[in-house]
Amino acid sequence: MDLIRHLRFFVSVADEGHFGRAATALDMTQPPLSQGLRRLEQHLGVDLIHRTRQGAVLTSAGRQLLPRARLLVDDAERLLAEAHRIANAHGAVHWGATAALPDRVVTACVGALRTAVAADAAVSTTVATSVDLVADVRSGLCDVAVIEHPALVDGVEVRPVVKVPRWLVVPSDHRSAGAERPTFPMLGGLSFACPPRAANPPAFDTVVDLLRERGLDAPTVPAPDDRTVFAAVAAGTSFGLTTMRPSSTPGVTWLRIAPQAVALRVRVVHRPGTDAYADAVDRVLYRERLR
Incomplete structure (x- = not known):
């Protein structure tokens, strides 16, 4: 059994309090999520979630094991992020943008990042939801990202909010x-x-x-x-x-x-030590701000 994958199921259901919402957050359907959680419970020998008509409720064992499960899932994401950085450790910049950002701003940000890094560095772009982008920056998969405001931004560095028409x-x-x-x-x-x-x-x-x-x-x-x-x-x-x-x-x-x-409210989020990248993207947003 893929323990980390099944622990991610458990953490998502606990966070959402509902199997349907957890399945949506994991980009999967509800039946395999429910089946996967049952396999995890059988593997661990304890019930983790009470299934009720109102939603999913943590059992006593679930409440005790959730912090450890969350640590394991987060550590696995950090491991993957570190491996990704090592595999692409040639000055590459990984950045992300919310789908709400207009194409002209996305391409301008890419150009600004190319100027901010070494001449032979690559710039890779990810377009995703603000929730996923914050998670990617937090885990190290992205160096910098432009997200919608307001959003939960714990664990990342943030820049001021900018209004885009x-x-x-x-x-x-x-x-x-x-x-x-x-x-x-x-x-x-x-x-x-x-x-x-x-x-x-x-x-x-x-x-x-x-x-x-x-x-x-x-x-x-x-x-x-x-x-x-x-x-x-x-x-x-x-x-x-x-x-x-x-x-x-x-x-x-x-x-x-x-x-x-x-107006669309956006802001730059970035991981520590990437201020130059954040500055480059922030300048693009400032030029596009609502006048």
């Missing part, structure tokens, strides 16, 4: 598209196409709360990137937010509503 996009035939002064309540009846909450719970909750404060309580549908946002909007059923500047896109109209409020 963001627009609302709506179906071209929606009443708000032709309004002289569009408002949030006009979007009632449309769903909000946005990244799933698991990608970054604090940022997700902040945007949903903002919409409610402005008089719009819209159901959400998962859309992890601009492509899926635009597809949902063009279908006439959703609105969304994008950092892509207005362009001629069939079925989609850009709206400028409350630009300061809906």
Whole structure:
């Protein structure tokens, strides 16, 4: 049995308190997760989780073993990260970006990092959720990353928050598209196409709360990137937010509503000793900030 993999199942279920959410966080389906946890319990000879209708509850043994399990999982990630760095120890820079960051900023960051490192150094880019990027920086898989704010950033170095312009996009035939002064309540009846909450719970909750404060309580549908946002909007059923500047896109109209409020808030996170890389990326974000 792959002990570390099964311990990761246990830690995820304990953190989420729910098998379905844990499976989503691990990018797998629920049945193999549940089966894997049972195999771990059989291997250890103790029950770790009580399965209830409300969710997953730690047993007494589970509460006692969770800290040790977490240490083993974290140590395994650090080992992999260290091995990865050794295998690529030729001045390579590993950095990451949230999918919400516009392409023009991603490529500008790559260029800035190439300038900040040795001439023969490689720059590798990972596009992932803010939750995963923070974990990658914390474990050493990434040297620096741009994540959405707010986010849980314990265990990493952080830089100030920067606002990047963001627009609302709506179906071209929606009443708000032709309004002289569009408002949030006009979007009632449309769903909000946005990244799933698991990608970054604090940022997700902040945007949903903002919409409610402005008089719009819209159901959400998962859309992890601009492509899926635009597809949902063009279908006439959703609105969304994008950092892509207005362009001629069939079925989609850009709206400028409350630009300061809906701006994308991002920040640089990095591991200790990588200040030069963080400075390079931070300068790019500063140039792109909301004016």
